[in-house]
Amino acid sequence: MYGSASTHDLPTTATTGLENEDPILLAEFEARIARGEKIEPGDWMPALYRKQLTRMIEQHAHSEIIGSLPEGTWITRAPGFRRKMAQMAKVQDEVGHAQLLYSAAETLGKTREQMLIDLINGKSKYSNVFNYPTPTWADSNVISWLIDAGAIVNQLANAKGSYGPYCRALDRICAEEAFHLKYGHDAVVHMATGTPIQRAMMQAALNRWWPAIMTFFGPSDKMSVHTEILMRWKVKMASNDECRNQFLDMYVPKIWEIGLTLPDEKLAKNEETGRWEFTEPDWEDFKRVINGDGPCNAERIAVRRAAEENGAWVRRALLTPKTQYVRPLA
Amino acid sequence: MIQSFDPRMNRLGLPDAPVTAATKTALDQFGTYEVFHQKKDGAPYVYVGPVHAPEADVAFLFAKEQFSRRFACTGMWVVPTAAITVTDYVGDQESAYDFLPLLPKSVAPAPGNADDTAGEAAAYAAGEEDYDIFHLKKRGKAHQHVGKVRASSPAAALQVAKAVFGEQRPVVNVWTTRSADVLRSDEEDRDIWSTTPEKKYRDAISYKVQDRIEKFKAENK
Amino acid sequence: MDPKLDLLYRLADDQLILGHRNSEWNGLGPILEEDIAFSSMAQDKLGHSLQLYNLLHNLGEAEPDTVAFTRNAPQFHCCQLVELPIGEYDFSLTRHFLFDHAELLRFEALATSSYEPLAQVARKLRGELKYHALHANTWMKRLGTATEEAIERMQGALNFTLPYALGIFETTEAEPEIISSGLFIGEAELKSRWLESITKILAQTALDMPDLNLLTPVNGGRYGQHTEHLQPLLDEMAEVFRLDPTADW
Ligand SMILES: [Fe+2]
Ligand SMILES: [Fe+2]
Ligand SMILES: [Fe+2]
Numbered sequence: 097m098y099g100s101a102s103t104h105d106l107p108t109t110a111t112t113g114l115e116n117e118d119p120i121l122l123a124e125f126e127a128r129i130a131r132g133e134k135i136e137p138g139d140w141m142p143a144l145y146r147k148q149l150t151r152m153i154e155q156h157a158h159s160e161i162i163g164s165l166p167e168g169t170w171i172t173r174a175p176g177f178r179r180k181m182a183q184m185a186k187v188q189d190e191v192g193h194a195q196l197l198y199s200a201a202e203t204l205g206k207t208r209e210q211m212l213i214d215l216i217n218g219k220s221k222y223s224n225v226f227n228y229p230t231p232t233w234a235d236s237n238v239i240s241w242l243i244d245a246g247a248i249v250n251q252l253a254n255a256k257g258s259y260g261p262y263c264r265a266l267d268r269i270c271a272e273e274a275f276h277l278k279y280g281h282d283a284v285v286h287m288a289t290g291t292p293i294q295r296a297m298m299q300a301a302l303n304r305w306w307p308a309i310m311t312f313f314g315p316s317d318k319m320s321v322h323t324e325i326l327m328r329w330k331v332k333m334a335s336n337d338e339c340r341n342q343f344l345d346m347y348v349p350k351i352w353e354i355g356l357t358l359p360d361e362k363l364a365k366n367e368e369t370g371r372w373e374f375t376e377p378d379w380e381d382f383k384r385v386i387n388g389d390g391p392c393n394a395e396r397i398a399v400r401r402a403a404e405e406n407g408a409w410v411r412r413a414l415l416t417p418k419t420q421y422v423r424p425l426a
Numbered sequence: 427m428i429q430s431f432d433p434r435m436n437r438l439g440l441p442d443a444p445v446t447a448a449t450k451t452a453l454d455q456f457g458t459y460e461v462f463h464q465k466k467d468g469a470p471y472v473y474v475g476p477v478h479a480p481e482a483d484v485a486f487l488f489a490k491e492q493f494s495r496r497f498a499c500t501g502m503w504v505v506p507t508a509a510i511t512v513t514d515y516v517g518d519q520e521s522a523y524d525f526l527p528l529l530p531k532s533v534a535p536a537p538g539n540a541d542d543t544a545g546e547a548a549a550y551a552a553g554e555e556d557y558d559i560f561h562l563k564k565r566g567k568a569h570q571h572v573g574k575v576r577a578s579s580p581a582a583a584l585q586v587a588k589a590v591f592g593e594q595r596p597v598v599n600v601w602t603t604r605s606a607d608v609l610r611s612d613e614e615d616r617d618i619w620s621t622t623p624e625k626k627y628r629d630a631i632s633y634k635v636q637d638r639i640e641k642f643k644a645e646n647k
Numbered sequence: 648m649d650p651k652l653d654l655l656y657r658l659a660d661d662q663l664i665l666g667h668r669n670s671e672w673n674g675l676g677p678i679l680e681e682d683i684a685f686s687s688m689a690q691d692k693l694g695h696s697l698q699l700y701n702l703l704h705n706l707g708e709a710e711p712d713t714v715a716f717t718r719n720a721p722q723f724h725c726c727q728l729v730e731l732p733i734g735e736y737d738f739s740l741t742r743h744f745l746f747d748h749a750e751l752l753r754f755e756a757l758a759t760s761s762y763e764p765l766a767q768v769a770r771k772l773r774g775e776l777k778y779h780a781l782h783a784n785t786w787m788k789r790l791g792t793a794t795e796e797a798i799e800r801m802q803g804a805l806n807f808t809l810p811y812a813l814g815i816f817e818t819t820e821a822e823p824e825i826i827s828s829g830l831f832i833g834e835a836e837l838k839s840r841w842l843e844s845i846t847k848i849l850a851q852t853a854l855d856m857p858d859l860n861l862l863t864p865v866n867g868g869r870y871g872q873h874t875e876h877l878q879p880l881l882d883e884m885a886e887v888f889r890l891d892p893t894a895d896w
Contacts, residue, residue, distance in 0.1 A: 128517070133517065136565055138512060171670055171671070172434060181627045181693050181697075182628075185628045185690060187673050187686070194679060229431050260566045264566065275633075286638070398440040399440065403674070403676070410736055412796065413794045414790075419457025419479075419480055419506065419508075424460065425601070484785060487684055615777065617777065618777055
C-alpha cells in the first residue's frame with residue numbers, strides 16, 4: 097500500500113539545479129523518456145531526478161513496512177482458518193513490498209540501512225493513513241480493501257513511470273495487490289452482508305476510516321514548476337485529484353451496493369462533469385498528523401525501532417567482511 | 427509504555443520515548459545477491475530482484491520466499507552482486523555488444539571457441555572458466571539467461587558472448603558472471619516448490635464474492 | 648481415545664499453536680527477508696494443521712474452525728514447547744530448529760503410515776518441510792559459529808528449550824496401538840532419530856549439546872496440561888471468532 101508523493105513533498109523554494117546539468121546529457125535523457133524508453137541505473141540522470149525518485153521510492157517503501165502494522169494488529173486474531181492464513185499472507189506481502197522498493201531505491205545510491213535509520217529517527221515520511229489505529233477487525237478489513245484499492249490506483253499509474261527498477265518492483269507488487277484487493281473486498285462483503293453485529297462493526301469502521309481515505313491521495317494539486325518537470329520526467333504520473341476521482345468512481349458504488357453508507361452528505365457524482373463532489377478533507381488536521389501528532393505516529397516508529405534494536409544482534413552476528421556491500425544492479 | 431490495539435506490541439513493551447538516538451551503524455549492511463528464477467523446465471532463468479544476505483546459502487533461503495512463494499518455480503540461482511560485470515546500457519533498438527571496449531589482441535579470444543570441445547580441456551587447464559551470460563532485451567524488463575561461454579576474464583567472456591549471442595537484437599544490456607559464483611538450487615531439491623501452487627489462499631482467484639453480493643441485493647431491494 | 652484421533656489431534660494442535668506463535672513475528676523480524684521467510688513457514692504450519700483437522704473432520708470430529716477456535720486449553724493436545732511466547736529471536740529460532748527436525752522426521756515416517764489419508768498428506772508435505780529444515784539448519788550453523796554474543800545467546804536458548812522439546816515425544820495411552828497398527832513408528836523411535844539429526848547439525852557449531860539424561864522432559868501437554876500461556880493465546884486467537892459464533896466471517 098502506498099500514499100502518493102504529493103506535491104507538498106516537493107521542494108518549493110530551492111532551485112531545481114538544472115542549470116548546472118550538462119545540457120547535452122540532459123537533452124538525451126529527456127529525449128529517451130519522451131521516446132518511452134525507461135531509465136536504468138547505469139544511465140546518466142539529473143541530480144534532481146535521482147533525488148526526487150529516491151525520496152519517492154523510499155517513502156513508498158516506508159509506507160509498505162509501516163503499512164503492514166495496522167493489519168498486523170489483527171494477525172493473531174483473524175477469525176477462522178481462511179482469514180487467518182490470508183491475513184498472514186497479506187501482511188507478509190506488505191513486508192515483501194518494502195523489500196522490493198528499498199531495493200529499487202538502493203539502485204539510486206542510498207543504502208537500505210540508511211533509509212531504515214532515517215525512518216526510525218523520524219526523518220522520513222510515509223503514507224499518513226497508517227498513523228491511524230485499527231481498533232476492530234473490521235478496521236483491518238477496510239484497510240485491506242479500500243486503502244489497498246487506493247494504492248493500486250497509484251501504483252498502476254507509477255508502473256508506467258520512467259525508472260526501470262521502480263517499474264519492475266511495481267509490476268511484481270501490482271500482481272500481489274490483486275490478491276489484497278479481492279481478499280479485502282471478500283472480508284468486507286462478508287461483514288456487511290452478515291449478522292447485525294458484523295454489519296454494525298463494519299459500518300463503524302468505515303465511518304472511522306473515510307476521512308483518512310479521502311486524504312490518501314494527498315491535497316489537491318497546485319501545479320508548480322517542479323511538478324511539471326517531474327511529470328515530464330515521468331516521475332509523477334497522475335495528479336492527486338485524478339487518482340482520487342478514479343478511486344471514488346470505482347469504489348463508492350461497490351460500497352453502496354452492499355448497503356453501507358459513507359459519512360459525507362455531499363458525496364455524489366456530478367454526472368455533467370463526471371467528477372465526484374465531496375466535503376473538502378481537513379487538510380490542517382492532515383498536516384498536523386503527518387508532522388507527527390497523530391494517534392499512532394509514536395507507536396509506528398517505536399515498533400520499527402524495537403524490531404531494529406531487537407534484531408541488531410542477529411545482524412551483527414551475520415556480518416561478514418567477505419560480502420562487501422555494493423548497490424544492487426536493477 | 428505505549429498502549430497498542432495490537433496485543434503483540436503490548437507484549438513487546440514499547441517505551442513511550444526512544445531510548446537511544448541511533449541504533450544502527452553504517453557497518454550494519456549486508457552484501458546483496460541478485461536472484462534469478464525459472465518458471466518451468468526449459469524456460470530461461472529470469473532476473474527477479476536482489477536480497478540482502480551475509481552468505482549465498484542465506485541468500486538462497488531468503489530468495490526462495492521473497493521471489494517464489496507464489497506460482498510454479500523449478501529452480502533458482504543467486505549471485506553476489508559484486509560478482510556480476512555489467513555493460514553500458516544502450517537504447518532499446520541497439521546492441522550493447524556494439525559498444526564493448528576493444529580488448530588487446532592477446533586477451534581477445536577466437537570467436538566461437540565456446541563450442542570447441544576438442545580444445546576444451548586445454549582451455550580450462552590454461553585458466554579459462556565458464557561464464558553465464560544474461561541479456562536485457564528492453565529497458566524496464568528483466569535480464570534473462572541466454573547461455574554460457576568459456577573465457578579467461580569477464581571482459582573476454584563478453585567478447586565470446588558477442589560472437590555466440592551477438593546476432594540477437596536488441597540487447598540493451600549484458601550481465602556476465604563466473605559460473606562458479608552462481609549458487610544453483612539442486613535438481614533433487616526442487617520439491618521445495620511442490621506445494622506452492624496449492625497455496626490458493628494467497629491468490630486473488632480464491633476470493634469470489636459476487637454471488638453473495640447479488641443475493642444481498644436481491645433480498646434488500 | 649481412538650489411536651487415529653489421538654495421533655491426529657497431537658499433530659494438528661502442535662502445528663496450529665506453533666504456526667500461530669511464529670506468525671507473531673510478522674513485521675517484527677530482524678531482517679526484512681527473514682521476516683518474509685519466517686512468515687511463510689508459519690503459514691505452512693497453519694496449512695498443515697488445517698489439513699490434519701480436515702482428516703479429523705472426515706473421521707467425525709467437528710469442522711476445523713470449530714475445533715481450532717472454540718476449544719479451551721485443557722482440550723488441547725499440543726506439547727508445551729509450542730505454546731511458549733515468542734521471546735527473542737534466539738529462542739524462536741531454536742524452537743523452530745528443534746521442532747522442525749522432529750516434524751520433518753515425523754512426516755517422513757508418516758509417509759508409510761497404515762492410515763492412507765495421513766500418509767498422503769505426509770508425502771505431499773515432504774518438500775515443504777525440507778525447506779523448513781534447511782532454513783533452521785542454516786540459521787543454527789550461522790549463528791552457532793558467529794560472534795561470541797550470538798553463540799552465548801544460542802547456547803542459552805538451547806539449554807532453556809531442550810527440556811520443552813523433549814516434551815514433543817511424550818506418549819499417550821494410545822501409543823502401543825499406534826505402533827502396532829502401523830499408524831506411526833512411535834515417539835521413542837522418532838526421538839532417537841531426532842536426536843541423531845540435531846546432534847549432527849549442532850556438531851557443526853560451537854554449541855554444546857547438553858546431556859539429555861540430566862534433563863527432565865516437560866510433559867503434560869499431550870494430556871491437556873499446559874503452561875499459563877496457552878489459554879490467553881487461545882482467547883486472543885478466538886477474540887473475533889467468538890464475538891458472534893453464528894457469523895460467517
Ligand atoms: Fe497491499
Ligand atoms: Fe503493498
Ligand atoms: Fe516447519
